[in-house]
Structure formats: structure tokens, C-alpha cells
Amino acid sequence: MAFYENEVGIFITEEKVQARVRELGAEITRDYQGKDLTLVCVLKGSTFFAMDLARCIDLPLTMEFLGVSSYQGGTETTGEVRITSDVSKPMAGKHLLIIEDIIDTGLTMSFLLENLRARHPASLKVASLLEKPARARTKIDIDYKGFVIDDVFVVGYGLDYAEKYRNLSFIGRMKGK
Ligand SMILES: O=P(O)(O)OC[C@H]1O[C@H](OP(=O)(O)OP(=O)(O)O)[C@H](O)[C@@H]1O
Ligand code: HPA
Numbered sequence: 001m002a003f004y005e006n007e008v009g010i011f012i013t014e015e016k017v018q019a020r021v022r023e024l025g026a027e028i029t030r031d032y033q034g035k036d037l038t039l040v041c042v043l044k045g046s047t048f049f050a051m052d053l054a055r056c057i058d059l060p061l062t063m064e065f066l067g068v069s070s071y072q073g074g075t076e077t078t079g080e081v082r083i084t085s086d087v088s089k090p091m092a093g094k095h096l097l098i099i100e101d102i103i104d105t106g107l108t109m110s111f112l113l114e115n116l117r118a119r120h121p122a123s124l125k126v127a128s129l130l131e132k133p134a135r136a137r138t139k140i141d142i143d144y145k146g147f148v149i150d151d152v153f154v155v156g157y158g159l160d161y162a163e164k165y166r167n168l169s170f171i172g173r174m175k176g177k
């Protein structure tokens with residue numbers, strides 16, 4: 001029996017995730033032809049998605065990493081988004097695409113959009129593997145969206161519960177949460 005099976009059930013299979021990531025990569029490749037694209041990967045949750053997506057984009061892109069945290073290990077947001085590590089270069093004049101694993105209440109993305117917009121990029125767009133509209137507290141326009149999901153707490157493919165389960169290659173759901 002695999003280590004996660006008591007607590008986690010499969011929600012979106014690895015095959016479905018990978019197929020959708022390839023589609024999004026092809027779309028981004030078409031849209032950013034001739035532009036100097038910078039992926040802003042949001043630590044820690046988006047790392048697995050960002051790494052796979054980047055390999056499906058057929059363009060000479062740059063990768064930056066921005067750490068933010070607001071869940072502090074639980075299943076409910078604390079409502080306070082903190083930057084835990086900043087990008088390594090000025091973002092002014094760049095075509096930025098924020099890469100997220102999930103937009104749940106939208107508080108993190110709303111913070112990120114405001115923060116990055118203030119740095120005067122040439123353009124600013126959003127890619128998120130998951131969207132959970134049932135819990136949205138603010139409206140976020142997602143330019144590249146993987147899946148819309150119901151109000152369940154998901155783990156795997158970068159998403160954690162108390163820092164665990166990020167390394168599952170599928171999207172799982174916590175049993176009883
Ligand atoms: O839309 P929201 O309700 O703000 O939730 C989404 C955010 O919450 C999670 O990050 P978390 O704060 O857990 O940090 P982590 O990525 O390091 O797990 C997730 O990775 C998103 O960044
Ligand atoms: O459903 C979720 N799972 C893991 N982390 C999250 N952060 C916001 N929503 C979630």
C-alpha cells in the first residue's frame with residue numbers, strides 16, 4: 001500500500017494533468033511568439049506545474065521564483081499573504097506570466113497582481129492549474145486555466161497539506177476534509 005492511501009484519494013489523474021499541461025504550453029507558445037517571456041513561479045505550490053509547463057513552452061523564456069505563504073499548514077487561509085522570498089531581477093518592462101497551482105479564495109493572486117503591477121511590467125498574465133470558484137473572495141481573471149474544481153481540499157503535484165503530499169504525481173483529495 002502506498003504511503004498516502006489512508007488519507008488521500010485520486011482526484012485528477014497524472015495522465016489528465018499532463019495532457020492539460022501540454023495544451024496550456026501550446027497555447028502559451030502561440031500567444032507569446034516574438035516576445036521575451038518571463039515565468040514568475042510562485043513558491044512553493046506551483047513548482048511541479050511550473051517545471052512541467054516550462055518544458056511544454058517552445059520559446060526562449062526566463063524563470064523567476066517568488067515565494068508567498070498564507071495557509072501556514074492548514075486548510076483555511078490566514079488571510080495574510082507574506083512574501084517569503086523575492087524575484088532576483090527587476091521586473092520593469094518584462095512580459096510576466098504568473099504560474100500558480102491553485103486560485104482558491106484569490107487572496108494570494110490578488111496580492112501578487114498588485115505587487116507585480118507596481119513594478120511596471122510590459123504585460124502581466126496569470127496561469128493557474130486549478131481554480132476553486134466556490135471559495136472565491138475576489139474575482140481573478142485567469143488567462144490560462146487547467147481545471148475548475150469543486151470545494152474540496154486538494155493535494156499533490158505541488159499542493160500540500162501541512163507541507164506533505166507535494167510529491168504526488170496526481171492531484172489528490174484529502175479524505176474527510
Ligand atoms: O487563493 P488562495 O486562497 O490565496 O490560495 C492559493 C494559494 O495558497 C497556496 O499557497 P500556500 O500559502 O499554502 O503556500 P505554499 O504554496 O508554500 O503551499 C497555493 O499554493 C496558492 O499560492
Ligand atoms: O485546496 C488546496 N490544497 C492545498 N493548498 C491550497 N491552498 C489553497 N487551497 C488549497
Ligand SMILES: [Mg+2]
Nearest residue numbers: 045071159160
Ligand atoms: Mg500550501
